Amino acid sequence: MFKIRILYTLCLLMLFTANLFAEWNNYVTNYKKELFGKGSQTWQINAFNENWVYFANKNGLLQYEGSSWKLYPLHNEADVRSLHISTKLKRIYVGGEGEFGYFHADASGKLLYVNLSDSLPAQSKFNVGYWGVFEVDNIFYFVSDNFIVKQLGDEFTLIPSVHKIDRSNVVNGSLYIGTYKGVFVLVGNSFFPLSGGEPLEGKHIRSIEPYQSGMLIATAVDGLFYAENGKVTPLITGAEQFMRENEVFTMAVSGDYIAIGTVRRGLVLVNRRSRLIKYFNERNGLQNNTVLSISFDKRNNLWLGLDNGIDYISLDTPFTNLYTYPYSSGAGYASVLFQGKLYLGTNSGVYHTSWPVRFTETSAAIDFIPQLSGQVWDMRIIDGKLFCMHDKGLFILDGKSIEQVSGLRGVWSCVPHYTDPDKLWVGTYEGLYLIQRMQGKWQVLKELEGVSDWFKNFEFESPEVLWVRNTNEGALRVVLDTVNYKVKSSRFYTSRDGLKSIRNLFISKLDNKLYFSSDSGLFEYDKAADRMIPNRTIPVAFPHSVLKKGRTDLYGLSRNGLGILKKNRTGDKMFSVIYPFNHKQLDFIKYYENFEIIGDSVVIIPNEHGFSLLDLAFKEKVETGNELFIKSVYSTYPKDSLLFNANFTGNSYVPEIPYSQNSLRFEYTMHAFDLEKVVRYRFMLSPATEWSEYTTSEVKEYSGLKEGSYTFRVEALMNDGKVSSATFSFVILPPWYRSMWAYFVYFLLLMAFLYFLYQWDEWRIKRKKQQEVAIKEKEMWLKEQDFIKAAARQENEIISLKNERLEYELRHKSQEMANLMMNFVRKNEILMDIKSELYKIMAELKSDSDVRAKRMLVTLNNSIDTNMQSDDLLKRFEEQFDLVHNNFMAKLSEKHPDLSVNERKMCAFLKMNLSSKEIAPLLNLSVRGVETLRYRLRKKIGLEREENLLEYLNAIDI
Numbered sequence: 001m002f003k004i005r006i007l008y009t010l011c012l013l014m015l016f017t018a019n020l021f022a023e024w025n026n027y028v029t030n031y032k033k034e035l036f037g038k039g040s041q042t043w044q045i046n047a048f049n050e051n052w053v054y055f056a057n058k059n060g061l062l063q064y065e066g067s068s069w070k071l072y073p074l075h076n077e078a079d080v081r082s083l084h085i086s087t088k089l090k091r092i093y094v095g096g097e098g099e100f101g102y103f104h105a106d107a108s109g110k111l112l113y114v115n116l117s118d119s120l121p122a123q124s125k126f127n128v129g130y131w132g133v134f135e136v137d138n139i140f141y142f143v144s145d146n147f148i149v150k151q152l153g154d155e156f157t158l159i160p161s162v163h164k165i166d167r168s169n170v171v172n173g174s175l176y177i178g179t180y181k182g183v184f185v186l187v188g189n190s191f192f193p194l195s196g197g198e199p200l201e202g203k204h205i206r207s208i209e210p211y212q213s214g215m216l217i218a219t220a221v222d223g224l225f226y227a228e229n230g231k232v233t234p235l236i237t238g239a240e241q242f243m244r245e246n247e248v249f250t251m252a253v254s255g256d257y258i259a260i261g262t263v264r265r266g267l268v269l270v271n272r273r274s275r276l277i278k279y280f281n282e283r284n285g286l287q288n289n290t291v292l293s294i295s296f297d298k299r300n301n302l303w304l305g306l307d308n309g310i311d312y313i314s315l316d317t318p319f320t321n322l323y324t325y326p327y328s329s330g331a332g333y334a335s336v337l338f339q340g341k342l343y344l345g346t347n348s349g350v351y352h353t354s355w356p357v358r359f360t361e362t363s364a365a366i367d368f369i370p371q372l373s374g375q376v377w378d379m380r381i382i383d384g385k386l387f388c389m390h391d392k393g394l395f396i397l398d399g400k401s402i403e404q405v406s407g408l409r410g411v412w413s414c415v416p417h418y419t420d421p422d423k424l425w426v427g428t429y430e431g432l433y434l435i436q437r438m439q440g441k442w443q444v445l446k447e448l449e450g451v452s453d454w455f456k457n458f459e460f461e462s463p464e465v466l467w468v469r470n471t472n473e474g475a476l477r478v479v480l481d482t483v484n485y486k487v488k489s490s491r492f493y494t495s496r497d498g499l500k501s502i503r504n505l506f507i508s509k510l511d512n513k514l515y516f517s518s519d520s521g522l523f524e525y526d527k528a529a530d531r532m533i534p535n536r537t538i539p540v541a542f543p544h545s546v547l548k549k550g551r552t553d554l555y556g557l558s559r560n561g562l563g564i565l566k567k568n569r570t571g572d573k574m575f576s577v578i579y580p581f582n583h584k585q586l587d588f589i590k591y592y593e594n595f596e597i598i599g600d601s602v603v604i605i606p607n608e609h610g611f612s613l614l615d616l617a618f619k620e621k622v623e624t625g626n627e628l629f630i631k632s633v634y635s636t637y638p639k640d641s642l643l644f645n646a647n648f649t650g651n652s653y654v655p656e657i658p659y660s661q662n663s664l665r666f667e668y669t670m671h672a673f674d675l676e677k678v679v680r681y682r683f684m685l686s687p688a689t690e691w692s693e694y695t696t697s698e699v700k701e702y703s704g705l706k707e708g709s710y711t712f713r714v715e716a717l718m719n720d721g722k723v724s725s726a727t728f729s730f731v732i733l734p735p736w737y738r739s740m741w742a743y744f745v746y747f748l749l750l751m752a753f754l755y756f757l758y759q760w761d762e763w764r765i766k767r768k769k770q771q772e773v774a775i776k777e778k779e780m781w782l783k784e785q786d787f788i789k790a791a792a793r794q795e796n797e798i799i800s801l802k803n804e805r806l807e808y809e810l811r812h813k814s815q816e817m818a819n820l821m822m823n824f825v826r827k828n829e830i831l832m833d834i835k836s837e838l839y840k841i842m843a844e845l846k847s848d849s850d851v852r853a854k855r856m857l858v859t860l861n862n863s864i865d866t867n868m869q870s871d872d873l874l875k876r877f878e879e880q881f882d883l884v885h886n887n888f889m890a891k892l893s894e895k896h897p898d899l900s901v902n903e904r905k906m907c908a909f910l911k912m913n914l915s916s917k918e919i920a921p922l923l924n925l926s927v928r929g930v931e932t933l934r935y936r937l938r939k940k941i942g943l944e945r946e947e948n949l950l951e952y953l954n955a956i957d958i
Helices: 002-019 240-246 740-844 848-869 872-884 888-895 901-911 916-923 927-941 949-956
Strands: 028-031 042-047 053-057 060-064 069-072 080-086 091-096 100-105 111-115 132-136 139-143 147-152 155-160 167-171 174-179 182-187 190-193 205-211 214-219 224-228 231-235 248-254 257-262 267-271 276-280 291-296 302-306 310-313 319-321 332-338 341-346 349-354 366-369 376-382 385-390 393-397 402-405 411-416 423-428 432-438 441-447 458-462 465-470 474-481 486-493 506-510 513-518 521-526 531-534 546-549 554-558 561-567 574-580 596-598 602-607 610-615 628-635 641-645 664-670 679-686 699-702 708-718 723-732
Touching (some): 042 302, 053 091, 053 302, 060 080, 132 167, 132 174, 139 174, 167 214, 174 205, 214 248, 248 291, 257 302, 332 596, 341 376, 349 376, 376 411, 465 506, 506 546, 513 546, 628 708, 664 679, 664 708, 740 848, 872 888, 901 916, 901 949
Parallel strands (some): 042 080, 080 132, 205 248
Antiparallel strands (some): 053 060, 091 100, 132 139, 147 155, 174 182, 182 190, 205 214, 248 257, 257 267, 302 310, 319 610, 332 341, 385 393, 385 411, 393 402, 423 432, 432 441, 465 474, 506 513, 521 531, 546 554, 554 561, 628 641, 628 664, 679 708
């Protein structure tokens, strides 16, 4: 039995060894921790569908949908150790450090966290890590190191473990745990040993996975075991030594693939059907050699959670690569299969390796040829020998020795002579040379005169006609003098000659026919018309930058993909198979596109990253799901606010957006993951019916949208011709002045207006009546006013008459006063004359006998003086003066009661503007006496020197 097992193992190893050469290294995409919040360790990975992947990371729950990463921390911001996606409940359950719960999406797509561990009783809360979350028949299990929390509805049950739990998983509806005492199964709330599990006792269980009809158990250093029907047996993979030396940490199973992650040497991938073993580590693409978690996604590609970073291995692509940075042999320019070896021309020189390429656990076995170090431009097999076009010249290899053709420096390419097999045309930095084989050795024969282009890409139409690619001018047609090796004539063919565009121009020759390809299509030269015409035999969508003929099929290469043009079984129709490129993994050096066809199943494609192998027998899986999706929708005014965020549930959401936020930004992209597809987008906002022009932008903004229902539609056109679409519907609410409430208010206002019109008519009639009454009242008022005016006129007339009468009386009084004054003056003058005469008489009477006569004269004189001072005329004057001058004398007496009679008279006379000469007789004084009286009057009144006496007296009358 032991010998049979050894023989069986040896046979397996031979099969594995035979399949090591079937393909090269799968492409690995590195996601550094700086992309997702710098959380180093990733403990578990789970894919919701083909477009959404979630990671239990040191900093929280990570979400990746192919374009961007999002981090959702737990409440305590501790590690997320485990996760489970409930497709039934559309929740993501997580277990962390000291807590567990779940995330769910709200209507707008935002993920919200619910902490379930807060519902545990205080005595059941422990600061432990929950390393597993599982769902079985509506029951959830949260697995920690020493116990399990069982949740059924709102009830939680604490189930202690028999031993420390190293790993756990659900297989066929039962929860299994791995301990150092073996594997146990949970039945009800109790653990029971796995039937037949004795071989697992004492082993460190690293992973338990469903496999076929049983389960696969990985141990740290003792390999894999398969358990089924009460039997546990070792599973031989051929990688037992590798697992034993590098310590297994995790495992994932998908179909025929078993992926095993180790602590020290990365990942080993076992294909049980093809017996192929592949190794992934730091030397061929991984960021880190410690693999903590593994998961196959819905496309059967592989996610790795590393001790530092996350990596993605593309398994569902026909492309694989020979080597990766930093263990690179340089950028690839040419490859040739020669004498059972694969020769590789790079920017650093020529390498060779066995064919098929032999890989070890670290990398491919590639040997460098020191003599050919430096830039290699092309390689070609001619007449059983390998010609290497090199920066240093032209080298010829026969498998044993290397010969350099002297006289040539910097060779781009070479083309066989049209008629003579012993001659070659060689394009160099300096021009075009013809070399000839003489006595088995190649020598320079002649340099072509009259042309100085770089002959990177040239072909012969005939022995006398040469076509040269010029990247700036177009296709150069050169007519040769084959006798003297001179140029007879030359002409450039550009967009004016039918090419439409000379961008990315390339010349290919198939079956003695030339093809000219550019961004505008594939063309041929029409000699009769002397211009380029579009090719009609090769499909328009077929890649055509570089054309080569295989054994039976036509191969076409462009920057976006490689195509194979085949005939159907009947041979009457052609069809093409297109293999699009992922430019993250395979990108060309411009103007140096090249490929090598090996047999009917393999194509080697040199590129910037080295060399890629295209497995034509690979059957690519049909991608499911809609790769294009609307990532987010924002309202951009008055500030950015998130309206919708894409999420794993895929729930439709039709937001109702206020009119004040009617400027929107849509962000859309592809669920591309490791791919970098060449994508162009076009969009349309229904109810509009016209699509936009194609663009590479992944953002579209609209502003000032009117109210109504809209659907934003976007389509993505990929480089392989596939179309993907996505839509988002939304409603712009009307502004407040066009809302239902506003219309209700408008209705109320309308009713109020109608009521107002009705009332206004009533008011109008009433107002009309009031106006008639007002008119009549106004007429009455006018008549009354006329009457009043007439009465006023009459009264004014009466007043005028009274005033006239008063004025007449005043004039009369004034005249009377004047007359009195005149009479008074005359009387005083007469009396003064009489006194003068009396004085004269008294002077004549000198004798004593005349004493009695003198006494009588004196008595008469005194009587005259008394009569002059107290005459009734003077009293009447004062009365008349007060009447005329507003009681001046009374006011003067009231204001200055100490004035004498003469002083009062003096004031009246001054008021009348009489001069001192006129006043003197009235007061029976001399003129000088009047001036003296005026002076005493000023003193008594109290006037200053500069004050005017007359102005003061006039002020009393006011």
